[in-house]
Amino acid sequence: MSRKQQIAEFLAREFPQNKCTVEEVGNLSATVRLEVGQAELRPGGTVSGPVMMTVADVSLYVAIFGEIGIVPLAVTTNLSINFLRKPAGDAAIIGVCKLLKLGRTLAVGEVNIYSEGSDQLVAHAVGTYAIPPDKPAAT
Numbered sequence: 019m020s021r022k023q024q025i026a027e028f029l030a031r032e033f034p035q036n037k038c039t040v041e042e043v044g045n046l047s048a049t050v051r052l053e054v055g056q057a058e059l060r061p062g063g064t065v066s067g068p069v070m071m072t073v074a075d076v077s078l079y080v081a082i083f084g085e086i087g088i089v090p091l092a093v094t095t096n097l098s099i100n101f102l103r104k105p106a107g108d109a110a111i112i113g114v115c116k117l118l119k120l121g122r123t124l125a126v127g128e129v130n131i132y133s134e135g136s137d138q139l140v141a142h143a144v145g146t147y148a149i150p151p152d153k154p155a156a157t
Contacts, residue, residue, distance in 0.1 A: 025083045029076070032090065038076040038113075046117040048081035051134070053110050063107040065133075065140075070111060071099055074129040074143035077115035082125045082147055085117065089149060092125075096146040105140040106133040123149050 019027075026040045037058075042049040052058070052073050060066040075094055082092055105111060112134050117127040124146060131141040 021084055021087075024088060025080055028083075028088050028090075029080075036072075036076065038073060040080055041112075043080055043084035046081065046085060046120065048077050048084055048113075048115045050077045050080055050113045050115075051110050052113075054105075054107065058111075059107050065105040065107060065111055067099075067101060070101070070105070070131050070141045071097060071143070073111050073113035073131055074099060074115075074141070074145060077113035077129045078117075078125070078127045078145045078147060081115040081117050081127055082120070082149070085120055086149065091150045092147050094145060095124075095148045097143060098145070099141055099143040101141050102139050105131075106136070109136070110134040111140075121149075123151055125149060 022040055022043045029036055038050040038052045041051050058065055058069045112132045113129050115127050115129045119126040126146050129143040130139055
């Protein structure tokens, strides 16, 4: 089974509420997708901020797992996001993560967030994850 499939199965099993799908993973990066429906919209027909933050956070988690394996106790310690323009209310949200630093106990990455079909950023996030020192892998 590929690393991408392992991560996707882990997310489906451990986070059934998660609506993100893993599109790509590897080379210190990951791309995730979240289909936008009525539940993801806020008044005015735009995608809500928490939805875009979820895409950023999951993108980081997936990129880290792509490098170190599935480490369930890796946790977000910081997530900062800038909302740049109104995302399309009728297009999936795409998060493209690039890890900037991957150390023994900390990982830092940035996520560019787009509305599918557009090359203009709708948000930009930077996040830090704490990685447990013993890195217990998931079974």
